[in-house]
Amino acid sequence: MHAMKLAFFIFLFALTAQAEPDAFSPEWLNLLHMKRSIFSNYSSDVLGEGFFLSSNGAQDPQAELQATIEAMFGGNSKQTQTAQCRFLARREYLLRTGPEKWKSQVQICQFSEEWLRKLNATKVTLVFASAYLNSAASSFGHTFLKLQNPENEAGKDLLNYGINFAARTEETRGALYALYGLTGFFPGAFSMTPYHQMIKDYTHLEGRDIWEYELDLQPEEVRRMLFHLLELDRNYFDYYFLDDNCSYAILKILEVARPGLKLTDEEEFFVIPLDTVKLALPLVKDIHFRPSLETEWRQRKSHLPQDEIKKLLELNESQDLKELPTLSTEALTAAQYYVSLKGNQKKWQDLNYALSRERAKRSSDSEKFQIQRPSFSPDEGPHSSAVQMGFHQQSEKKSLLLGFHSAFHDQLSRNVGASPFSHLEVLGLQALATSGEQILLQKYRLLETLSTESISQFEKPLSWGILAGGEASPLEPTRMRNQVSGRLGYSYDFLPDRVRASGLAVLGLQQDLEQNFQFAPGLQTKAWILWTPEIRTLLQYEKLFFPSHTQVTWKAGQAVDVSRQLEVRWEWRQFEENEEMAVENSLSLYQNFLF
Amino acid sequence: MKAILIAVLTMMGASAFAGDAGCGLGSVIIQKNSKGLQLLAMTTNGSFLTQAFGITSGTSNCSSNGIVQNERQIEYFVEINHDDLSREMAQGKGEKLNTLAVLHGCQTSEAQSAFADMTQTSFEKIVPSAETKADAMIQNLKSEMAQNQKVTGLCQVASL
Numbered sequence: 133m134h135a136m137k138l139a140f141f142i143f144l145f146a147l148t149a150q151a152e153p154d155a156f157s158p159e160w161l162n163l164l165h166m167k168r169s170i171f172s173n174y175s176s177d178v179l180g181e182g183f184f185l186s187s188n189g190a191q192d193p194q195a196e197l198q199a200t201i202e203a204m205f206g207g208n209s210k211q212t213q214t215a216q217c218r219f220l221a222r223r224e225y226l227l228r229t230g231p232e233k234w235k236s237q238v239q240i241c242q243f244s245e246e247w248l249r250k251l252n253a254t255k256v257t258l259v260f261a262s263a264y265l266n267s268a269a270s271s272f273g274h275t276f277l278k279l280q281n282p283e284n285e286a287g288k289d290l291l292n293y294g295i296n297f298a299a300r301t302e303e304t305r306g307a308l309y310a311l312y313g314l315t316g317f318f319p320g321a322f323s324m325t326p327y328h329q330m331i332k333d334y335t336h337l338e339g340r341d342i343w344e345y346e347l348d349l350q351p352e353e354v355r356r357m358l359f360h361l362l363e364l365d366r367n368y369f370d371y372y373f374l375d376d377n378c379s380y381a382i383l384k385i386l387e388v389a390r391p392g393l394k395l396t397d398e399e400e401f402f403v404i405p406l407d408t409v410k411l412a413l414p415l416v417k418d419i420h421f422r423p424s425l426e427t428e429w430r431q432r433k434s435h436l437p438q439d440e441i442k443k444l445l446e447l448n449e450s451q452d453l454k455e456l457p458t459l460s461t462e463a464l465t466a467a468q469y470y471v472s473l474k475g476n477q478k479k480w481q482d483l484n485y486a487l488s489r490e491r492a493k494r495s496s497d498s499e500k501f502q503i504q505r506p507s508f509s510p511d512e513g514p515h516s517s518a519v520q521m522g523f524h525q526q527s528e529k530k531s532l533l534l535g536f537h538s539a540f541h542d543q544l545s546r547n548v549g550a551s552p553f554s555h556l557e558v559l560g561l562q563a564l565a566t567s568g569e570q571i572l573l574q575k576y577r578l579l580e581t582l583s584t585e586s587i588s589q590f591e592k593p594l595s596w597g598i599l600a601g602g603e604a605s606p607l608e609p610t611r612m613r614n615q616v617s618g619r620l621g622y623s624y625d626f627l628p629d630r631v632r633a634s635g636l637a638v639l640g641l642q643q644d645l646e647q648n649f650q651f652a653p654g655l656q657t658k659a660w661i662l663w664t665p666e667i668r669t670l671l672q673y674e675k676l677f678f679p680s681h682t683q684v685t686w687k688a689g690q691a692v693d694v695s696r697q698l699e700v701r702w703e704w705r706q707f708e709e710n711e712e713m714a715v716e717n718s719l720s721l722y723q724n725f726l727f
Numbered sequence: 728m729k730a731i732l733i734a735v736l737t738m739m740g741a742s743a744f745a746g747d748a749g750c751g752l753g754s755v756i757i758q759k760n761s762k763g764l765q766l767l768a769m770t771t772n773g774s775f776l777t778q779a780f781g782i783t784s785g786t787s788n789c790s791s792n793g794i795v796q797n798e799r800q801i802e803y804f805v806e807i808n809h810d811d812l813s814r815e816m817a818q819g820k821g822e823k824l825n826t827l828a829v830l831h832g833c834q835t836s837e838a839q840s841a842f843a844d845m846t847q848t849s850f851e852k853i854v855p856s857a858e859t860k861a862d863a864m865i866q867n868l869k870s871e872m873a874q875n876q877k878v879t880g881l882c883q884v885a886s887l
Contacts, residue, residue: 250794287829287839290822291800293793324793328823329807336811468814478857484810485857488817492850496819496843 153229155197159391162384163222163360165369166193180367185215201226205234217241220359221388244362251293253279253358254351256389258382258416259294260343260409261334262510263551273405273510273549274334275382278327278344279354294330295361296323297381320369320381322361331422339426339473343510345409346418349389357389379408386412404516404539406549407726413511421505425473431503432466433590434628444470445589451479453486461494462501470590508665513549515697515724516540522701522720524564524574526606533574533718535562538727543582543660544670544691544701553623553632553660555582555597564609572609577601584634586625595623595634602643606707606714614649615642619656633659644678645710652676652683666693684708697724801830805861812864813854819847831872832883842882845875 154160164184165177176183176190183189185203189196200222203215216223216239227234257278277295284292297320334340349357369381380403383395395411396403423431433441440463443455447467459467468487474480520535539558541550550556560577582597602614617640625632638654654676661669672687686706691699699722706715795803805812808823815821820843828842846853846868853867872878 247794286834287825290826291795291804291830326795326803326807328804328826332807332811465818468817472810472814481857484814485854488813488854489851491817492819492847496847 152231153197153201153226155194157229158387158394159225160197161193162388163225163363164189164193164196165384177369178364178367179369182218183363183367201230205230205237212237213239213241217244219363220244221356221363224356224359225391244359247362248355248358251279251358252281252283253293253354254282255280256347256349256354256357258345258347258386258409258412259331260345260405260510261340262343262549263340263554273340273409275379275405275408276330277382277385279358290326290328290331292327293324294327296325296330297321297378298323321367322364322381324361335422335424336472339424341424341427341506342422343409344420344422345412345416345511346420347386347412347415348417349386349415353389356391357385360385360388379403379405383408383411386415390415406510406513407516409511410515410726419509419511421509423503425469428503429466429469429473432462432469432501435501436460436463436466441589447483448590451483453483456486456490459490461491461498464491464494465499465501508548510549512696514541514546514699515726517727518722518724520562520720520722522718524716524718524720526609526714526716529566531564531566533562533564533720535575535720536560537577540724543658544668544689544699546665546668546691546693546696546699547629547662548665551583552629553584555580557581560601572604573612574609575601575603576612582619584623584632586628586632587622592622594620595636596620597636599640605709606705606716607709607712611647613643613647616640617642621656630662631660633657638674638676642676642678644680650678652678654683667691681710691722694721698722699724801827801865802861804830805865809861809864813859816843816846816853817850819843828882831868833878833881834883835881838878838881841875841877842872845871845878849875 161174166174167177168174174191174193178184178190184196184199186192186195186199189199200215200219203211204219204223204226205212220241223238227238257280259276259278261274261276263273276297279293279295280289281292331342335342380396383403387393387395393415395408436444440460443459444463444467446452447455447459448470456464464487468484468491471480471484471487474484517538518536518540520533520537522533524531524533537557537560539556540560541554541556543553543555547553557577557580560575560580561573562575564572564574566572578600580597580599580601582595584595585593587593597619598617599619600616602612604610604612617638619636619638621634621636623632623634634657636656636658638656640651641649642652644650644652654674656672656674658670658672663669668691670687670689670691672685674685674687676683684707688704690702692701693699701718701720701722703718703720704716706713804827811821811823812827815824820840824843824846825839828839831842833839833842849871853864853871855863855867859867872882
């Protein structure tokens with residue numbers, strides 16, 4: 133049987149080896165960054181000039197193939213050199229799939245070869261900068277690549293290079309800048325920077341932990357990827373926050389590196405960095421963790437005895453350096469990280485220097501503390517979309533509950549891969565189907581976020597979130613009550629990362645009983661209990677003050693993981709408005725998946 | 728639909744870190760996010776860069792075509808990581824300090840730990856004040872190394 137299969141593949145291989153280069157092969161389409169629209173028209177995401185040799189190349193892969201073949205192997209020697217050296221990955225594809233005689237026309241591309249020799253990259257690591265602590269919006273992380281030079285293996289890993297894909301602009305400030313970046317106004321482009329510089333941006337400035345996923349790419353695959361990056365140099369892409377983003381771009385160049393690999397779909401709606409990592413998992417050989425300054429500080433602080441914490445607090449308050457010699461080495465080191473997080477103000481720089489001077493007097497090995505890698509790596513978290521199915525009950529009425537949530541990590545989700553105790557949802561729907569009645573939309577979200585971070589003796593970070601969506605009142609299930617609102621307040625951990633409570637002010641517009649939008653401020657308090665990572669409870673109380681009346685909602689939720697991607701949830705809600713009250717209960721299954 | 732979603736998302740506002748990598752001392756500017764901006768920073772899909780891929784876009788002060796010139800490696804590395812290096816020197820250990828040791832020709836782990844010990848012992852000479860800049864740090868480090876027989880013996884200082 134195996135012999136049969138093998139013979140078949142050899143036959144297939146022989147067949148493809150003799151075939152002409154195919155303008156509609158995934159390989160060629162990937163090299164041109166062609167997407168197919170629903171009307172079967174092709175169009176390329178690349179915007180820059182000079183990327184297409186045919187005037188119609190951005191829409192016509194066949195015309196571009198013909199123009200490329202003509203330019204590279206058409207006999208005009210000056211043009212040949214320019215075209216071959218400009219499009220190294222295309223040339224490699226044509227030589228691999230085209231007629232033998234082209235091989236004799238190969239030109240030497242000194243500039244690129246010299247550059248590749250200097251870079252000397254033979255391995256690639258997919259780097260994931262995880263969620264930034266107090267920002268649900270960053271929950272799904274950021275991805276970039278590290279190119280590894282084998283000469284950098286012994287202690288010089290930081291001197292390798294990183295490849296990043298990001299929106300590119302000369303402008304760096306202002307609201308328009310933000311708006312343009314998210315709406316695709318700015319072009320996206322690949323950039324290359326020393327790796328130490330790239331991780332510094334993420335681990336230090338943004339306080340994100342770095343996870344390195346070493347990929348099982350062969351040196352020739354890495355070479356092909358670099359050929360292609362050279363082709364793309366000085367070219368731009370539309371940069372959309374949701375789809376044409378860092379993740380999509382990186383998956384695409386991995387597909388170019390290994391022909392036949394398929395990591396993206398034709399029509400991606402969301403591509404989330406955390407999903408990139410999951411999609412690339414079959415290529416992953418090894419995983420490494422690099423703690424951020426924030427993690428260094430938190431872990432070290434959590435191991436300090438109370439009296440040392442007290443001394444650090446006094447130091448933080450008074451900046452009085454006299455007590456420095458009485459600090460333990462562990463406390464000094466922890467404080468170094470704390471102060472480094474504070475930034476460039478002179479007061480902190482001076483304190484940082486004083487701490488370092490004192491620390492330099494102590495032995496380098498006097499600390500036993502080692503940074504712990506988190507028990508789960510981000511790829512072990514729930515997938516970013518979920519379908520929900522279950523039973524819903526309100527007094528005598530029983531319904532089937534159906535839901536769909538995308539770009540999703542909610543407050544009952546498992547705290548792996550995303551910011552803990554956070555909520556991020558971009559587009560979510562929940563509907564009730566009752567026999568003999570129409571299907572009713574019960575709840576929808578255009579966007580919901582909530583970021584919480586515990587206050588401590590050292591820091592008082594705000595917890596905050598926004599919500600644009602609506603929910604039908606259980607008192608009047610046919611009427612959608614829409615809202616656009618924000619939440620702002622504080623959270624506190626009664627047990628670090630296990631039991632957290634938040635008190636939040638709710639501000640925004642809410643639809644009242646007559647469906648008029650009203651400014652209805654309110655209060656929300658909630659508490660989470662993680663019994664184990666797999667068993668989680670959420671309790672919530674909310675009171676909104678409409679001009680004419682108040683609305684009170686009590687909620688309780690219990691989630692239990694059946695497996696990494698399957699959860700059972702029980703949710704209970706009591707709703708009080710205008711001296712009426714309704715209670716509803718639901719029990720549902722959440723199946724998480726990659727959209 | 729996408730347009731609506733994006734419009735909603737923009738309400739959150741976003742501003743992210745922007746770093747410019749040139750070379751030449753002092754030309755590397757890394758801005759710390761202000762607290763207010765951090766609160767709103769939406770960096771799900773990465774920050775906004777001001778730097779080109781740089782392969783064909785010519786030569787900057789210390790890298791050519793995106794690759795840092797060998798003789799400028801120390802300068803570039805210290806410029807970017809000067810705060811972390813200062814902290815690690817004081818601790819007498821760390822990955823960045825080891826990288827700096829390798830750049831100074833300390834290949835073996837014995838040589839690297841001798842280098843780290845030296846930077847810890849001579850911390851106040853290498854980093855004489857909170858305002859010590861990268862170029863001064865490099866110069867001070869060189870003179871300390873030259874005076875330390877153990878380190879000169881173990882590391883190929885000649886490669887400087």
